[in-house]
Amino acid sequence: MDRQFNIAVVGATGLVGENILSILEERAFPIGDLYLLASERTIGTKISFKGETVKVQNIVDFDFSQVQIAFFAAPEDIATQYAPIAADAGCVVIDTSAAFCNDPDVPLVVPEVNAYRIADFSIRNMISIPDASITQMLMVLAPIHRSVGIESITVSTYQAVSGAGRKGVGELAKQTTQLLNAREIEAHVFSKQIAFNVIPQTSGFLENGYTQEEMNLVWGAQKILDDASVRVNPTCVRVPVFFGHSESVSIETQAYISAEEVVETLQAIEGIEVIGRNSEVDFASPVTDAAGSDAVYVSRIREDLYGHQSLSLWITADNVKKGSALNAVQVAELVVNDYL
Numbered sequence: 295m296d297r298q299f300n301i302a303v304v305g306a307t308g309l310v311g312e313n314i315l316s317i318l319e320e321r322a323f324p325i326g327d328l329y330l331l332a333s334e335r336t337i338g339t340k341i342s343f344k345g346e347t348v349k350v351q352n353i354v355d356f357d358f359s360q361v362q363i364a365f366f367a368a369p370e371d372i373a374t375q376y377a378p379i380a381a382d383a384g385c386v387v388i389d390t391s392a393a394f395c396n397d398p399d400v401p402l403v404v405p406e407v408n409a410y411r412i413a414d415f416s417i418r419n420m421i422s423i424p425d426a427s428i429t430q431m432l433m434v435l436a437p438i439h440r441s442v443g444i445e446s447i448t449v450s451t452y453q454a455v456s457g458a459g460r461k462g463v464g465e466l467a468k469q470t471t472q473l474l475n476a477r478e479i480e481a482h483v484f485s486k487q488i489a490f491n492v493i494p495q496t497s498g499f500l501e502n503g504y505t506q507e508e509m510n511l512v513w514g515a516q517k518i519l520d521d522a523s524v525r526v527n528p529t530c531v532r533v534p535v536f537f538g539h540s541e542s543v544s545i546e547t548q549a550y551i552s553a554e555e556v557v558e559t560l561q562a563i564e565g566i567e568v569i570g571r572n573s574e575v576d577f578a579s580p581v582t583d584a585a586g587s588d589a590v591y592v593s594r595i596r597e598d599l600y601g602h603q604s605l606s607l608w609i610t611a612d613n614v615k616k617g618s619a620l621n622a623v624q625v626a627e628l629v630v631n632d633y634l
Contacts, residue, residue: 298326299630300361302385304376305368306330306350307339309459310390313619314365319344321623324630331356333372358383362634363626366390367619381419386634388625390423390618392510395517397422402517404429405624406565407436412628421625425507426539426617427451427530428514433566433590433616434609435545437559439519443548446525447515452533452540453496454580457613458483466534484532493532505530538580539617540610547603553595556605560592565616569593577608584610588620 301318305311307330318325330341331353339350353372358364358380366373366380366389373393381387394400400420401411415421423429431449438444455462461483469479469489479487486493497507504512512526533540561568567589569578578584578591590611598604611617 297630298324299363299634300327300329301325302329302331302356302358302361302364302380304331304353304364304366304372304380306341307332307336308367309456309463309614310618310622311365311367313614314367314622315341315343317615317619317623321627323623323626327360329356329361332368358385361385363388363629365622365626367622377420378418385419386415386626386629387420388423388622388629389420390622392425392507393422394418394420395422395424395510396513402514403625404432404436404518404621405628406563407432408518408520409628412625412633415629415633421629423618423622423625424514424518425510426457426611426613427453427507427541428511428518429617429621430539430590430609430611430613431511431541431543432515432518433563433611434560434592434607435543436519437563438545438547438551438556438605439521439524441555441559442551444519444524444545445548446527446546448527448544449511450529450531450542451496451511452492452531452535452542452580454535454537454539454613455484455488455532456537457496457532457539462488463536466536470534488532488534490534492534494529496530496532504528535580537586537612537614538584538610539613540580540584540608542606543609544604544606547605550603551605553597553605556595556607560595565589567591568595578610580610580612584612586615587612588616590616 330350364380370391370393373391399417401414455466465483497505508528511528577593594608
């Protein structure tokens with residue numbers, strides 16, 4: 295591609311922003327000028343990109359009309375405040391937060407599942423990247439839904455602390471050290487101790503007893519599958535893992551499909567790694583398989599014990615890479631190839 299595009303990365307010093315930059319460089323994205331933006335705390339930070347040093351600027355006074363694409367890898371409050379400003383300035387916003395995921399005028403996109411929805415970005419000049427849990431789940435379930443239809447999804451997520459950013463990673467590391475040295479632990483990022491513990495809460499609770507992230511998973515799955523009839527029953531859990539979300543998923547299908555047929559279907563899809571069922575240790579885990587990988591891993595594919603049209607699966611993927619940063623860059627590649 296001869297054309298180049300000016301790019302802004304908001305939240306460039308965070309985990310997702312850092313990975314977006316790494317993936318842009320790795321995939322040789324056609325960048326002209328690169329602008330790195332952040333809040334006051336990290337203004338002036340110098341980041342290396344393609345052998346050159348780029349200084350982080352203040353987002354407050356940045357002119358977004360200078361760029362064609364703005365990646366937002368920042369918290370929801372930053373996205374809510376500045377993404378509309380960027381979009382109104384004429385650049386395409388690709389937002390990795392959940393700020394606009396439920397906005398009917400903003401497409402919610404997993405490239406391998408519903409890339410056709412990218413065309414709708416022109417309504418508000420925005421594209422939303424779904425939560426990592428949604429992305430990896432639908433990478434696996436969408437082909438099954440297209441094949442035989444899915445009536446219901448019951449999912450329990452086991453989410454890494456990196457889902458809460460650098461502070462989440464730091465809290466697990468610090469608490470682990472404190473406990474191993476017989477010191478009293480301090481909890482600031484998570485509601486309870488995360489080291490050697492699991493917390494069945496990854497965001498604030500709503501009036502219906504579900505958390506915001508659980509409901510986003512419900513709405514996001516229905517929006518991306520373009521099927522509001524799919525029933526989703528989620529429980530989101532934070533676990534003491536640094537990188538890699540995992541999910542235990544059970545589905546009820548509209549027509550029978552065997553575990554072998556599911557394996558065959560998924561093996562043909564780029565970006566999915568199917569771990570077979572030939573050994574007791576033939577399964578994927580976040581630490582030994584997913585962390586640092588671009589792939590979504592699926593294993594323990596098995597049919598319902600009682601002959602119902604149901605299947606259970608285990609899914610794991612790097613939440614920062616495919617769950618967020620890689621997804622965003624893949625969307626940007628489609629935008630520049632097909633729409634700009």
